[in-house]
Structures are given as structure tokens and as C-alpha cells.
Amino acid sequence: xxxxxxxxxxxxxxxxxxxxxxxxxxxxxxxxxxxxxxxxxxxxxxxxxxxxxxxxxxxxxxxxxxxxxxxxxxxxxxxxxxxxxxxxxxxxxxxxxxxxxxxxxxxxxxxxxxxxxxxxxxxxxxxxxxxxxxxxxxxxxxxxxxxxxxxxxxxxxxxxxxxxxxxxxxxxxxxxxxxxxxxxxxxxxxxxxxxxxxxxxxxxxxxxxxxxxxxxxxxxxxxxxxxxxxxxxxxxxxxxxxxxxxxxxxxxxxxxxxxxxxxxxxxxxxxxxxxxxx
Amino acid sequence: xxxxxxxxxxxxxxxxxxxxxxxxxxxxxxxxxxxxxxxxxxxxxxxxxxxxxxxxxxxxxxxxxxxxxxxxxxxxxxxxxxxxxxxxxxxxxxxxxxxxxxxxxxxxxxxxxxxxxxxxxxxxxxxxxxxxxxxxxxxxxxxxxxxxxxxxxxxxxxxxxxxxxxxxxxxxxxxxxxxxxxxxxxxxxxxxxxxxxxxxxxxxxxxxxxxxxxxxxxxxxxxxxxxxxxxxxxxxxxxxxxxxxxxxxxxxxxxxxxxxxxxxxxxxxxxxxxxxxxxxxxxxxxxxxxxxxxxxxxxxxxxxxxxxxxxxxxxxxxxxxx
Numbered sequence: 001x002x003x004x005x006x007x008x009x010x011x012x013x014x015x016x017x018x019x020x021x022x023x024x025x026x027x028x029x030x031x032x033x034x035x036x037x038x039x040x041x042x043x044x045x046x047x048x049x050x051x052x053x054x055x056x057x058x059x060x061x062x063x064x065x066x067x068x069x070x071x072x073x074x075x076x077x078x079x080x081x082x083x084x085x086x087x088x089x090x091x092x093x094x095x096x097x098x099x100x101x102x103x104x105x106x107x108x109x110x111x112x113x114x115x116x117x118x119x120x121x122x123x124x125x126x127x128x129x130x131x132x133x134x135x136x137x138x139x140x141x142x143x144x145x146x147x148x149x150x151x152x153x154x155x156x157x158x159x160x161x162x163x164x165x166x167x168x169x170x171x172x173x174x175x176x177x178x179x180x181x182x183x184x185x186x187x188x189x190x191x192x193x194x195x196x197x198x199x200x201x202x203x204x205x206x207x208x209x210x211x212x213x214x215x216x217x218x219x220x221x222x223x224x225x226x227x228x229x230x231x232x233x234x235x236x237x238x239x240x241x242x243x244x245x246x247x248x249x250x251x252x253x254x255x256x257x258x259x260x261x262x263x264x265x266x267x268x269x270x271x272x273x274x275x276x277x278x
Numbered sequence: 279x280x281x282x283x284x285x286x287x288x289x290x291x292x293x294x295x296x297x298x299x300x301x302x303x304x305x306x307x308x309x310x311x312x313x314x315x316x317x318x319x320x321x322x323x324x325x326x327x328x329x330x331x332x333x334x335x336x337x338x339x340x341x342x343x344x345x346x347x348x349x350x351x352x353x354x355x356x357x358x359x360x361x362x363x364x365x366x367x368x369x370x371x372x373x374x375x376x377x378x379x380x381x382x383x384x385x386x387x388x389x390x391x392x393x394x395x396x397x398x399x400x401x402x403x404x405x406x407x408x409x410x411x412x413x414x415x416x417x418x419x420x421x422x423x424x425x426x427x428x429x430x431x432x433x434x435x436x437x438x439x440x441x442x443x444x445x446x447x448x449x450x451x452x453x454x455x456x457x458x459x460x461x462x463x464x465x466x467x468x469x470x471x472x473x474x475x476x477x478x479x480x481x482x483x484x485x486x487x488x489x490x491x492x493x494x495x496x497x498x499x500x501x502x503x504x505x506x507x508x509x510x511x512x513x514x515x516x517x518x519x520x521x522x523x524x525x526x527x528x529x530x531x532x533x534x535x536x537x538x539x540x541x542x543x544x545x546x547x548x549x550x551x552x553x554x555x556x557x558x559x560x561x562x563x564x565x566x567x568x569x570x571x572x573x574x575x576x577x578x579x580x581x582x583x584x585x586x587x588x589x590x591x592x593x594x595x596x597x598x599x600x
Contacts, residue, residue, distance in 0.1 A: 061357060109385060115355060117384040120375055126345040127380060130352020130360075137313060137335055137358060144352075157376075160345035168337070 001220055005048075009216045012083060013043040014272040017245055019082075019092055020075030021268055022277050025260050027096035029104060033255040034149065035076035037180040037213070037240040041147060042080040044219040051145070055085035058112035064142050065131045067116045069124020070149040070178060071105040072257075078102055078111075086113035093278055122155025124148060125175060129161045132173040132233075143226070147176045151183025154192050159204065162233075166205025171227035174234040175206070178213065180242035184256050201235040213238025245272050279520035282471040282509065283460040291454035295393060297429035298450050299324035301436040302361055306332050309440065311359040315339060317346045322452075323363040323393055343368050347376035347390070354386040359440060366392030366408035366449060367399070374414060381445035382418035389439045390415075394452045395425075396486070396536035397569050397577045404568035413541025415447040416514050422446040422467070423513040427488040428458045431511060434465040442467070451536075453486045453574050458509070468515035476504030479592045480524035482547055483534040484510045487583060491534055494588035505592060510543060521550045530558035530595040534588055536578070539563035560591040 016039045024030030045051050045066060052064045068077045075095070082089045087101075094100040101110040105119030116127045128146035135142050148158065165173050179197065181188050188194050201208045207228035211218040219238070228234045242256070243249030246268040249258060260268060269276045306312040306328065313335035316323050320338070329336045337353075339346045343364060350362040362369070369392050370377065381388050392411055399406035415423045422444060426432040432450060439446050458473065465471075473488065474495045483491045488509045495505040506528055508520055524531055531551070535543040544561035551557050562582055569577050578584055582591070593600050 065355065107383075116351065117379055120379055122344070123348055123376065123380060126348025126376070127352040127355065129345070130349035130354070131356045132352070133337060133349065134353045134356020134358045137353075138310075138356065140356075142356075157342075157344040157348065160339065160342035161348065164337075164339045164342070164345060164349065167340075 019079040023095035033242040034073040071118030122157035125161035206235040213240035343372035351380035363391040366395035400574040470517040474507040493585035525557035
């Protein structure tokens with residue numbers, strides 16, 4: 001990828017980061033750690049030209065489907081959708097306000113670009129499997145992406161969905177795991193061990209690739225290589241750092257739903273090389 | 279309220295699953311969006327033929343109900359109209375959060391077919407009974423809930439479901455029932471069917487109990503008591519007008535259902551009455567208990583869900599001698 005494109009994506013991702021943090025500061029609620037860990041993945045998908053979506057026609061039948069299974073990271077998700085043009089960036093200021101379209105967790109009936117109502121964990125993968133099956137049934141070529149958290153994989157429904165995806169050879173389906181190794185209460189491996197995660201997915205019949213979830217070149221490369229194997233669903237394990245890009249939040253379980261103060265917001269902006277948006 | 283044309287009830291009985299599966303096959307032949315999702319239960323959902331006719335539109339997710347309902351939502355996202363079919367006890371209880379979030383809250387156009395509901399799996403025990411499904415599904419916003427009474431109504435409800443844009447729960451029994459509706463009957467969402475007219479007492483029921491309620495009305499008539507019988511197949515939306523009319527025009531209401539009365543049809547009718555026109559009531563159904571072991575017929579009798587039980591409840595309500 002051209003250096004200028006990569007630089008552009010990096011700036012966009014950091015803008016998403018500071019917007020998400022500003023939203024959380026505004027509402028005094030949010031999930032800073034996961035917003036920051038998933039920002040690069042979301043940016044590459046939506047602003048790197050991977051997803052075939054059209055903000056002018058959000059319900060275009062042939063669109064690629066992206067399901068944000070880790071719905072609690074709505075800060076990063078909304079900021080990305082706004083950056084892609086699904087709704088005005090200004091609207092991000094209403095995050096979690098009374099009667100806002102920007103719920104704490106995404107609602108497809110309120111916000112264009114949202115494919116599924118998520119929040120309770122383990123819902124995205126089955127929905128993604130259904131949307132991928134629909135494409136196969138209809139002989140259509142849309143692709144389905146689902147972003148899950150890693151702690152979320154403790155929900156059994158994900159593995160039910162994985163078995164179905166393998167059985168029906170859903171090579172139009174890509175599961176991306178935001179592997180930041182921290183869940184709400186503690187590190188994942190101190191809670192209920194997930195490793196060896198790549199071989200778990202492989203044993204469920206997925207073609208698996210591990211990438212640095214903050215390296216845009218690696219992310220774009222793997223997204224351009226889909227499906228990794230014809231006839232198999234793909235699992236991309238994106239190794240990330242919870243709180244990525246903001247020194248005081250990085251790799252700290254307390255920042256799962258930590259809320260930044262105004263001072264912390266200014267410090268984060270400085271570290272990210274962007275300005276606090278409002 | 280719609281007036282149901284009279285029908286000669288005969289001894290011949292039918293499994294409503296036959297009407298449901300035959301209608302689903304016909305709808306799938308006419309509409310390419312129709313597909314089926316099941317959890318291993320090809321035979322108990324009577325979808326063997328559907329699988330043969332439309333293999334590419336038949337999804338078996340295995341024994342995985344949460345996934346099954348989520349897959350249904352995803353299929354709807356992709357423009358299909360999925361019929362997600364499984365034993366009601368597992369479909370509702372195991373996948374309740376998916377029913378709430380992926381269907382009710384999300385408003386996906388998915389049709390849940392809860393098979394062998396109520397106490398149809400009699401001897402298998404309380405694990406396999408689905409006496410809670412009425413209360414659980416009825417309270418979920420945006421979820422339409424229907425309990426058809428016989429093969430004709432089952433067919434009509436299935437056809438209606440394809441025209442209805444939104445999530446639905448259809449409760450389909452395997453307990454054999456006689457025909458209670460004539461060919462001239464037309465199911466209407468949110469409208470009770472007047473099965474028998476009367477001004478003394480009203481019996482509100484649905485599903486497999488409609489035939490029993492009609493028998494009860496005959497027995498009451500022999501005693502000079504004229505019972506109005508309403509088939510409340512549309513549990514949500516509920517026909518409040520028909521309930522209030524009955525409360526005004528008759529001396530009391532007996533509800534009869536193959537479910538827990540708390541939160542079920544009895545609860546639903548009581549909510550309407552309490553707010554708008556308090557009336558005397560008797561509720562037949564399961565009290566706050568799990569059913570013991572026994573055949574479906576045995577259990578229906580055990581809980582007085584038969585003609586005699588309904589008659590006694592009506593007499594008790596009217597203060598008449600039993």
C-alpha cells in the first residue's frame with residue numbers, strides 16, 4: 001500500500017479514537033479500552049475500501065454486511081460510520097443523550113449503517129452466519145464480516161455459529177477477533193483461558209490468520225486476501241492492545257469502561273496527534 | 279371480533295403440524311424468500327418433505343437454538359423470510375435472549391414456529407413441556423403471538439405470516455384436534471373468532487382447547503346456560519374489544535389455556551379487564567406448578583382442561599349448582 005494511503009488511514013483511526021473518547025467523556029459512559037483496540041480494524045474495513053457499502057443507500061441489497069458483535073464499543077463504531085458518511089459527524093455529540101439515535105449499544109432501527117442490534121455478547125456470529133447463508137441461497141456475492149471481542153468468545157453461541165459456518169462452507173464469512181486479551185473484569189487468560197485461540201478456530205474448520213490488529217498494512221493485506229481458503233470461512237485474529245494509542249489506558253483492565261477526564265482527553269489527543277473535536 | 283361460521287365437529291382429528299408443513303411447502307414454491315431453519319428436529323417439525331423439495335433453502339444448524347434464532351435474524355437481514363422451527367420448549371427457553379434482542383428489539387422478519395407446545399410431550403416430563411412460552415413471548419415488544427386452533431386456522435395463520443412484516447411466534451401443537459372452523463372462516467390478526475354466541479357466560483380460549491370449550495358450551499346449553507365462546511388465537515395483538523364486549527354482555531369470563539395462567543391468556547384477559555371493565559373471572563390452565571408425568575390427554579384432564587372442567591368453572595362463576 002502506498003505510504004500516503006497508510007498515513008491517511010492512521011490519521012483516520014486516530015480521529016476515530018479521539019472522537020470515541022470525547023463521546024465517552026460527554027456521556028460519562030462508554031468503553032474506551034475496546035474503542036481504542038478496535039479503531040484500526042474498523043478504519044481499514046470502512047475507510048480502506050474493503051466493505052462494499054454505500055452511505056447514500058444503506059439498505060442496498062448487494063452491500064457487504066458488517067456486524068459489530070462487540071456492540072459495547074459503539075464509540076469507535078459510530079465514529080467510523082460517521083467518518084464513512086452514514087450520518088453527520090456532528091451527531092456524535094449526542095452519544096447516549098436522552099432520545100439520541102446513538103444508543104449505548106447500536107440499534108439498526110435508529111441508525112443507518114447498523115446491520116444488527118448488538119450489546120449482549122455472542123449475538124453477532126449467528127446473525128453473520130445467517131446473512132452469509134442468505135447470500136449463498138440467493139446466489140449473491142455480498143460478503144459478511146463480524147467483529148467479536150475476545151472475552152466474548154466465552155459465549156457458547158459463537159461456537160454454535162462456527163460449526164454452522166464450517167458445515168455450510170461459508171467462505172463469504174469472515175470473523176475478526178479483537179484479541180486485546182482483556183475483558184471487563186480482568187485479563188482473559190486469568191478469567192477463562194482462550195488460548196490456544198488460533199487452533200481453536202482452525203479445529204472448528206476456519207482458515208485462520210493472525211495479524212497485528214494495529215498494523216494497517218497487515219490488516220489491508222489480509223482483507224484483500226479473502227477468502228483465505230475457498231470453501232472455508234475465515235477467522236482473522238487481530239492481536240491488539242486494549243487502550244491502544246493512549247499511554248495511560250493501554251493494557252489496563254480498568255479502562256474497559258474507563259471514562260476520561262477533560263485533562264486525560266487533552267493528553268490523549270496530544271499522544272494521538274489529533275485535536276479534541278469538541 | 280369475527281363471527282366464525284358453524285362447523286359440524288366430527289370425531290376425526292388432525293395434527294396441525296401437517297397443515298403447517300404443507301402450507302410452508304406451498305409458500306416456498308411460490309416465494310423464493312421462504313426458507314426453513316431447524317435444530318436437528320426434521321421429523322418433529324415435519325419438514326422432511328420441505329428438505330427434499332427445497333434443499334438449498336433448508337438450514338439445519340444442529341442442536342443449537344441460540345444460533346438457530348440468530349441465523350434466522352441474519353437470513354432476514356439478507357432478504358429471506360425464515361421459518362425457524364423447533365420444539366417450543368427449547369426454541370423459546372434456550373434462545374430467549376435471541377428472541378428478545380435479535381427478533382423483538384431488532385424487528386427482523388422472522389417467523390418462529392414453536393412445535394409441540396403446551397403439554398404435548400406429556401410423558402417426557404416438565405423439561406419438554408412448554409407451558410411458559412405464552413408468558414415469555416407475549417411480553418416481548420414487537421413480537422406477534424398466535425395460537426391456531428385447527429388445521430384450517432393453522433394454514434391461514436401460516437399464509438398470513440408471510441404477508442406480515444415483522445417477527446412472529448406461532449404456537450403449533452401436535453395434540454390431535456377436530457376441525458372447529460368452517461372453510462368460510464378467515465383468520466384476522468387481533469380479532470377473536472366468535473365460535474358460539476351466548477349471553478350468560480363467556481369462555482375465552484385458543485389452540486387445542488377450542489374444541490373442548492365448544493363441547494362445554496353444549497353441556498351448559500343443556501342446563502339452559504348460554505355460553506359465548508371466543509377463539510382468541512391472536513394473543514398479541516389481543517382483541518380487547520371482544521373481551522370488553524363479553525365483560526359487558528355476559529356475567530363473567532372463563533379463560534382456558536394449555537399453559538401457565540400467570541402471564542398467559544388468563545393473565546392477558548385479566549389485564550384488559552382490570553384496566554377497563556373489572557369482571558368476574560375463572561382461569562383454567564396450569565397454576566404455579568410443573569405438570570406431573572402422563573399423556574397429554576391425561577394432563578389436560580388432570581388440570582381440568584376439558585369440557586367438564588370448563589363447565590364446572592362456568593357454573594362456579596355463575597354461582598350455579600354443579
